[in-house]
Amino acid sequence: MAGSGFGTIFRITTWGETHGRGVGVVVDGCPAGLELCEEDIQCYLNRRKPGQSRFTTKRKEEDAVEILSGVFEGKTTGTPISLVVFNKDQRSKDYSALANVYRPGHADYTFDKKYGFRDYRGGGRSSGRETTARVAAGAIAAKVLRSLGIEVFAYTEAIGPYSIDLSAWTPEVREENPLYMPDAAAAKQAEAYLEEKMKQQDSCGGVVGCRISGMPAGVGEPVFDKLDARLAQAVFSIGAVKGFEIGDGFAAAALTGSVNNDAFCLKDGRVEKRTNHAGGILGGMSDGSVIYFRAAFKPTPSISSPQTTVTRDGKEKEIVIHGRHDPVIVPRAVVVVESMAALTVLDSLLMNMTSRLDGIQRFYC
Amino acid sequence: MAGSGFGTIFRITTWGETHGRGVGVVVDGCPAGLELCEEDIQCYLNRRKPGQSRFTTKRKEEDAVEILSGVFEGKTTGTPISLVVFNKDQRSKDYSALANVYRPGHADYTFDKKYGFRDYRGGGRSSGRETTARVAAGAIAAKVLRSLGIEVFAYTEAIGPYSIDLSAWTPEVREENPLYMPDAAAAKQAEAYLEEKMKQQDSCGGVVGCRISGMPAGVGEPVFDKLDARLAQAVFSIGAVKGFEIGDGFAAAALTGSVNNDAFCLKDGRVEKRTNHAGGILGGMSDGSVIYFRAAFKPTPSISSPQTTVTRDGKEKEIVIHGRHDPVIVPRAVVVVESMAALTVLDSLLMNMTSRLDGIQRFYC
C-alpha cells in the first residue's frame, strides 16, 4: 500500500534509501507564485546534515539539494516540485556484515516480515536519511507559512535527563550551541552528559519542543482531522518518536478542571485566553494562541557495545555495531519536527479555506 | 473540507450532533461474510453510554443502535453498513443560556471562528456524543479482528493522581468497578478522589491504557503511515486527549540505548524480544509482541464552579455551567480508545495484504 505520501492539498511523496542513488520528494499542490530557489531549501537541510559537531555522526554528506521541476523564472508554477539530494558518501562495506542480522531497536526484522527481504545497507528506507526529503519539503511549507505571518520554531527541550528551563527560554540561543537548545546552561550540562555516554559506547534520548505562532483561530477540522491529531501523526511518523503531547499533555491528566480550563478574556477588543494549558488548540481547531507541543525521542539504537540478537536464518548471535552513529538523534531531529509541523499546519490552513460559503463567494464573485 | 472520515480501506464516516436527530456512521469497506447483528454493536455502546454509575452524567440515553444497510441474512454483504442511534433525551433548554457565551476548555469559540456560527445545543458536533458513532464502527472492526485472533483491550490506567499498579494488572477486574480499572485497590482510591472532586464542583483528568495482542509481525507502513503514527492520530482525534505514548513513551527519552534496546531472542524457534520497551512496534511496523500505548485525557471542561469568559458579541462575563456532566471523562472514554485502536489496526492489516508480490499471486492464481 502506498504509504510514502503525506498531506491532502499540499501533498508530499518521499522516496529513496540511505545507500541508494539518493533521496527525494515530490511536492504536489504548492501554490503558484512563491519565490523559491535551492538556497531556501539548503539552509534547512544544513541544520539536519551529519558532521555538524562532535555530537553527530562523522559521515560527510553535503546534502546538496537540486530542484528538478515546478519552478520557472524563480517562482513556483503550481505544478509538482521535484527535489533530489544525490548520495555521495556511501560506505556500503560498513554494513554488509549486518545483512543477515536483526539489529535491536531497528526495523530490520519488521521489514523482513513485511516485505520478505530488505535493502540492508545502512537501514535502507528506514534510515533517518529518509527525513532529508521531509526537511526539503518542509522548507517550502515554512516559506509559504512565513508569507502568511506564521512561524514554526522547534528546539531541543531535553537531552537525557537535562531539560531546558522554560522560563529562561531564549530562541536566539538555539543557534549558539550544537544541541539546538534555547538555554545555554542546560546545553552545557547536556554536552557533558553526552560526552560521558559516548565514552561508554552508549547513546541517549531526549525531547524536542515546538512552538507555532501567528496562527489564525479556527484552523483544523473538528473530528478526525483535528489539527492536534494530524500533528500527532506527523511527528509520530518520524522514526524514534515514542511520545507526543500538546499543551500540558500528560500533566493535564492529573489536574482538575478549575485549574486546567483556560479562561477567555478581552485584550484590545480581541478574544484571548488568560492561560494556555490547552497548547493553542481547542476541539481540534487553533484558538489563536501559540500552539506548542513536545515529542519524546528514544535513544539511538545503534550502539557500539555488544548486544544479543537473532539472525535472518534463525540463530542467536552477539553483535557489535560499528560505523558512524549519532550518540543522540535529537539535535538533528529538531529541523525534522519543525518541517513536519510546517507541512501539517499549511495543509490544514489550505483545507480550512472552504469552510464557509461566504468565503467561497468572496473568492469567486 | 471533509474531515469526518477515518481509514482508507476500512473507512468510516460519522455524522450527527448531540441535540439533533441522532448520531450515526457509515462503515464502508467492511469485508463480506462477517456475521453481524445489532447486539454485537450494542454491547460496545453500553460501555460508553451515560448513566452507568454515580460517576457519569445522569442523562439517560438508551443509545439503541439500528443497522440500516449492508447486512443481509445475518451477514455483512461488503456494501456500506449504515448505523444510527436516534436521540431520545434532549433537554435543549439546558443549553440555550450558553448560546451567546464561549465555555472555557470547549470548542465554542473555535467553531464560531471556523464556521461563522455553531449549533450551540450541548456542544453540537463537538460533544463527546459524537464518539457514539466511533464506538458503533469500532465494534465491527473489533469483531473482524477477533476472527483473526487479535484482541484490543483498553482500560483506565489513572484517574487524577491515582494509577493502577501495572505489575498487579488483572484484566477481569476491569468490569468489576465503574471506573474500568483493572486494579481493585487503585479503583477504590480513585473513587474516593472523584467523590471529593464532585463535592468541590470540580472535575479531573486521567489516563487510558490499551494493549493489542495477537498481532502478526510486519503490519504498518514504514514512513508516514507507521502503525504508531496512525494510532497517535486516531487516539488524538478523540476530544480531550492531550498526550499519547507508545511503549516506554516519554520515559524512553531519559534512557540510554543499552537499556532501551529490546534484544531479540529465539523461543520455540520463533523470533521474540526479551523486553518490550518499544511497545510492540519497530520502524512503524508491528514486531509480533504486544502493542501497548497510553493516552492522557484532560479534566472535563464543564464544571459548576464560576468561570470568567467572553460572549459572542464581545463582552467579558462570569458563567456557571449547570447541567449533567461527567466529573471525569476517562471511564466512558475507555471503549472509545479501544474502538479507535481497533479501526486503525484493522485498516493497517488490510493495507498490508498487498505488500508482497507472492502474496498477491497466491490470492489470485
Place this chain on the structure above:
Amino acid sequence: MAGSGFGTIFRITTWGETHGRGVGVVVDGCPAGLELCEEDIQCYLNRRKPGQSRFTTKRKEEDAVEILSGVFEGKTTGTPISLVVFNKDQRSKDYSALANVYRPGHADYTFDKKYGFRDYRGGGRSSGRETTARVAAGAIAAKVLRSLGIEVFAYTEAIGPYSIDLSAWTPEVREENPLYMPDAAAAKQAEAYLEEKMKQQDSCGGVVGCRISGMPAGVGEPVFDKLDARLAQAVFSIGAVKGFEIGDGFAAAALTGSVNNDAFCLKDGRVEKRTNHAGGILGGMSDGSVIYFRAAFKPTPSISSPQTTVTRDGKEKEIVIHGRHDPVIVPRAVVVVESMAALTVLDSLLMNMTSRLDGIQRFYC
C-alpha cells in the same frame, strides 16, 4: 475496499439497498452558511422518483427525504449532513424467484464473484435506487453552485434512434414532456417509439446531455484530476452508462486541427472562443465557455421476454423477469447526471481555491 465515497473536499458517502431499510448519504465538507431545507432536496428527488409517467416503473415510492444532521436554524453548519430516504414500497416477493439466477445485463453474477453472496432483492446495492442518494447530495451541490452563478442543466438528448435537434434546443421544453427532452417534436417521436418497445416487452437505451454555464476559467487540475476526467468518472459511475464525450467527442477524432481548434478572440475586452469544439475545457481546466458533455445509456436490462442464463449453482436456465421496470432509464437518469456533474464541478471549484499564493494571502491576511 471503501468505494462508496466520491469527492475530496466536498465528499459524499452513499449507503443502502433497494429493498433494505432505506438509502442515504452523508455529505461531508459542505461549507457553512448555506440555507437548506428538505424541500431544496425533495424537488430534485421528485425528478428521479418512479411512477411519474407511463414510461417509468409503476412502483410507488414517495422518496421523502429527511435531514438528520448538519443543518441548524435553517443553515448548514459545516458539519456532515446526513440524508435518508426510508423505503416504503418493498415487494420483496417479486424478487425471491431470482435469488438463484444471474440476470443478463445485471450485476448479479459479478456481485457473487466479488463478495461470495449478495442481497438479491431487486438488485440490492446495484439497483438504480442507489442513485437516490446521489441526487439528494447533488441537490445541495447544485444549490451551492447557483449561489456562485453556475448552472448545471442536463436533459434527454436521445431515446433509441430519436435525437433532439440541437439547433432547436429550448430548455423550458424539458419540463413539458415526460422524457425530459428539450425538443417537443423529438419527444413525440420518442414516445411513440417507447410505446412500441413496451408492447414488444423490450426496452431501449438513449443519451443524456449536460451543459454547465457560468464557470470561471481555470478550474480543474492539469494532470490526473482534469475536470473532464473527473466528470468522466462521475458520470461513468452511474450504472448503465457505456460512453462519455465532451465537446465534439468521437466526432473530433475524424476532424483536422484547422477545423477543430477553437480560435480565441476578444469580446468586450474579455477573452472568448469563436467556436466551442472543445466543450468548455482545455488541458483539463475550464476555459470560461459553456461545458457540455454527453453520456450513452444502455437499454434497461430487465425485460419481460424470455432470456437464457445460468443459475448460482451452475445450471443453464431460461428466465422471464416480471416486475415493474422502466422501459428506458434515460428520463429518470437526467437528474442523476445533473447531480454527479454538480458534485464534480463543486469539488473542483473548492480544490482550485488554493492554486495561487496571492489568493491564499488575500484569504488569510
Place this chain on the structure above:
Amino acid sequence: MAGSGFGTIFRITTWGETHGRGVGVVVDGCPAGLELCEEDIQCYLNRRKPGQSRFTTKRKEEDAVEILSGVFEGKTTGTPISLVVFNKDQRSKDYSALANVYRPGHADYTFDKKYGFRDYRGGGRSSGRETTARVAAGAIAAKVLRSLGIEVFAYTEAIGPYSIDLSAWTPEVREENPLYMPDAAAAKQAEAYLEEKMKQQDSCGGVVGCRISGMPAGVGEPVFDKLDARLAQAVFSIGAVKGFEIGDGFAAAALTGSVNNDAFCLKDGRVEKRTNHAGGILGGMSDGSVIYFRAAFKPTPSISSPQTTVTRDGKEKEIVIHGRHDPVIVPRAVVVVESMAALTVLDSLLMNMTSRLDGIQRFYC
C-alpha cells in the same frame, strides 16, 4: 491542490515539464519481490518516444530512464520506486515567441487563468511529454499484471476517417507499421491520409482501442469506483482525449435490451457470456470476459497554418506555430493508453483483495 497523483494502493505521482530538467514519477505501493530493471521500462518508453517514423515529431529524445530507488539486488523492495528521464534535446528558443500568446487548442490560456502565469516553454507541464512518466510507471504495473496472467493490449483503431476492420484484427501486425494499427490495409490508407494532411500543414485525430484479457471476475468496486468509471478517468486524464466508450459504447444507446443483453451460458463448467456487448464489465465489476474500450483523440492542436488568437496582454493576433509537431497524436498515445489501463486495473485488483472475510482469514491465519 495536489492533482498529480493517481491510484490508491498502487499510487503514482508524476512531475516535470517538457523543457525543464526532466520528467519523472514516484511509484508508491508496488509490491515487493518483482524482478525489475531499467530495460523493462525502457521498452515501453521506446514505443512512446519521438522520432520513430516520418509521422512523429523530429525531436530527438533518447528518453533513457533511470531507477533511483526502490529496487535492490534486482527486485522491488516494496518502497517507492523513483524513475527519472532527464531532458537532453531542449530547443527553448523555438518557443520563446509564444510566451505572450495563447495557442488555440492548447492549455496556455487556462494555465494562466489558474496559476497567474505559466512555464511557456513548449507547453511546460501540459505538454504530452508528461505522459513519459505515466508510461514508465505503467510498464511496472503491466509487469505485475503479466505475472498474474493479465495482458493489456492497446492499438490504433482509427486515424482520421480510416478505421481498422475489427473482424480482421491481428495483434502481431501492430508492430509492423509506424501507426501501431493491427490491420495492414487500414494502416496503408491511414498513412496516405496523413501524408496529405502534413502537406496541407494540418493535423488529424483518431481512436485508440484497448483489450484487457485474463481478468478474474469480480474486480472493481460497485458504486463510485466502478472499474469502467476508473478507466474512464484514467484515459480521459490523457491530454487530447475527448471521448471514452466501453463495449458497444454509444452504439448501445440505440439498441434494445433484447439485443444488448449478453446471455450467460456454461462452457466447460464455467460461467461465460454468449456475446460481449458489455465490454467485460457488469455493474462496475469485471465479468471474466475480455474488457475492451475505445478512446477518441482530437487532432494535434499545433499546426503550421495561420490561426487567430489573443495575447496575454489582451490583443488579437494571427500566429503561425513553427516547430516539430506530430501530425497525429494517436500512434504515440497507444502505449500511454495501455499504461493508464494497466495502472487502473492493477490498483483495482489490489483493492479487491479485502472484499471477503474468508480471503482475509486465509491470508493471515
